[in-house]
Amino acid sequence: MPERDDHSLHPTRRRAISRIVFGILLALASALFILVIRPFVMPALLAAITAGVFFPLRNRLRSLFGDRKSPTAVVVLLLVVLIVVIPVSGLVYLTIENVLRLAHTVGTWGPDVHKVLESVVTFGQQLGIVPQGEPSTLLSRDSVLKALQQYSTGIAGRISHFLSNTLRTGLMVVVYLYSLFFFLRDGDEILTNFLDFIPLDREQKDSILSHFISVSRATIKSTIVMGIIQGVVAGVGFYVAGLKSPLLWGILTGLLAALPNFGPILIWLPAGVLLAASGHTGPALVILLGVGGLMGASDYLLRPRIIGDDIRMHDLLVFLGIFGGVALFGLPGILIGPIIMAVFVQIWTIFRLMYESDYRAANAMSPGASPEPDE
Structure with a gap:
C-alpha cells in the first residue's frame, strides 16, 4: 500500500489556488486585450x-x-x-x-x-x-x-x-x-456569444438589446435626418442674409441639430443678435424670424414624425449624453453619448424591477405575511 504524501494539497485548497491563478491570468489577458484594441x-x-x-x-x-x-x-x-x-x-x-x-x-x-x-x-x-x-x-x-x-x-x-x-x-x-x-x-x-457572458435573465437581456437598438435608430434618425434638414435651412438663411461662409455655419448647425430645441439656437441666435446690434436689420430679421422660425417648426413638427415609435429620452439626458460623449469620444460622441445614457437608464430600470420583485418575495415569505389565495 503506497504511503500517503503529507505534503499533497487538499483538493479544495488545490481548486482554490487554481482559481486564483486562473483569475490572475484572466485579468492579465483581459488587460493586454484592452491595450491592443x-x-x-x-x-x-x-x-x-x-x-x-x-x-x-x-x-x-x-x-x-x-x-x-x-x-x-x-x-x-x-x-x-x-x-x-x-x-x-x-x-x-x-x-x-x-x-x-x-x-x-x-x-x-x-x-x-x-x-x-x-x-x-x-x-x-x-x-x-x-x-x-x-x-x-x-x-x-x-x-x-x-x-x-x-x-x-x-x-x-x-x-x-x-x-x-x-x-x-x-x-x-x-x-x-x-x-x-x-x-x-x-x-x-x-451578439449571442456576448450576451451569454451577461448574468441576467433572457428577458432582461432582450430588454437591454431592444432598447439599445431602438435608441440607436432614434439617435441616428435625429442626428442625420434632422441635421440635414436644419443644416440646409441654416445654410440657405445665412446665404440670403449675406453672412460669410454660409456652408460652414450650415454644417455646424446640422451637427448641433442632435440637440432638440436647443442646439441650432447656439448658431442662429448669436448671428441674428450680432447683425441687429451692428445695424443690419434686414439680415437680422432673416436669421431671427426666418431661420429661427423654421428651426422651431422642424423640431416640433418633423422630429416626432421622423423618430416615430423609437424610444425617446428626456431632453436633459440627450443634452448631457451628447456633450459628455463629445468630451470623452470626440465627434462620434454625438451618437455614442446618448446611446450610453439610454443603456444606463435601462439597466437601472431593470435593477429597480429586480429589487421590487425581491422585496415582494421577501415580504411574502415573512412570518406575518398572509399567503396569497389559490386561483
Whole structure:
C-alpha cells in the first residue's frame, strides 16, 4: 500500500489556488486585450452601431441571396459606403476647406468686429452694466485685431495637425469597414456569444438589446435626418442674409441639430443678435424670424414624425449624453453619448424591477405575511 504524501494539497485548497491563478491570468489577458484594441475601439463601436441600424435591410437582402451571409454583407457594406462614408468624407472635406478659408480671412474682420463690439458696449452702458465712457477707449481696435489674428493662426494650426494624421484617419476608416463587414455577416453569433457572458435573465437581456437598438435608430434618425434638414435651412438663411461662409455655419448647425430645441439656437441666435446690434436689420430679421422660425417648426413638427415609435429620452439626458460623449469620444460622441445614457437608464430600470420583485418575495415569505389565495 503506497504511503500517503503529507505534503499533497487538499483538493479544495488545490481548486482554490487554481482559481486564483486562473483569475490572475484572466485579468492579465483581459488587460493586454484592452491595450491592443484600445486604439480601434471607436471605429469598432461605430461599426457595431451601424450594423445594428442596417440589420433589418441585411435580413431582407439575406432572404433574396438564399441566406448566403458573405454576399449579403458585401452588398450592405457597399450601400453603407455610398450612403454614409462618401457623404461624410465630402462633408469633412468641405468643412476643412471652409474653416481654412475662414481662418485666412478672419484677420481682416477687425473693423467689423470692433464696430459690433462697440454697439454691444453702448447697449451695456444703457443698461448700466458697463462703465460709462467712449466705447473706443474701453475697447481697443488693435487688441481686437490682435485677438482675431491669434485666433485664425490657431485654427490653421489645428487643421494642419488634423491633415498630418491622414494615415491614422485612413487606418481608422479601414478598421471601421472591416469590422462592419464581420458585424453584418456574423452579427447574430457575435451578439449571442456576448450576451451569454451577461448574468441576467433572457428577458432582461432582450430588454437591454431592444432598447439599445431602438435608441440607436432614434439617435441616428435625429442626428442625420434632422441635421440635414436644419443644416440646409441654416445654410440657405445665412446665404440670403449675406453672412460669410454660409456652408460652414450650415454644417455646424446640422451637427448641433442632435440637440432638440436647443442646439441650432447656439448658431442662429448669436448671428441674428450680432447683425441687429451692428445695424443690419434686414439680415437680422432673416436669421431671427426666418431661420429661427423654421428651426422651431422642424423640431416640433418633423422630429416626432421622423423618430416615430423609437424610444425617446428626456431632453436633459440627450443634452448631457451628447456633450459628455463629445468630451470623452470626440465627434462620434454625438451618437455614442446618448446611446450610453439610454443603456444606463435601462439597466437601472431593470435593477429597480429586480429589487421590487425581491422585496415582494421577501415580504411574502415573512412570518406575518398572509399567503396569497389559490386561483
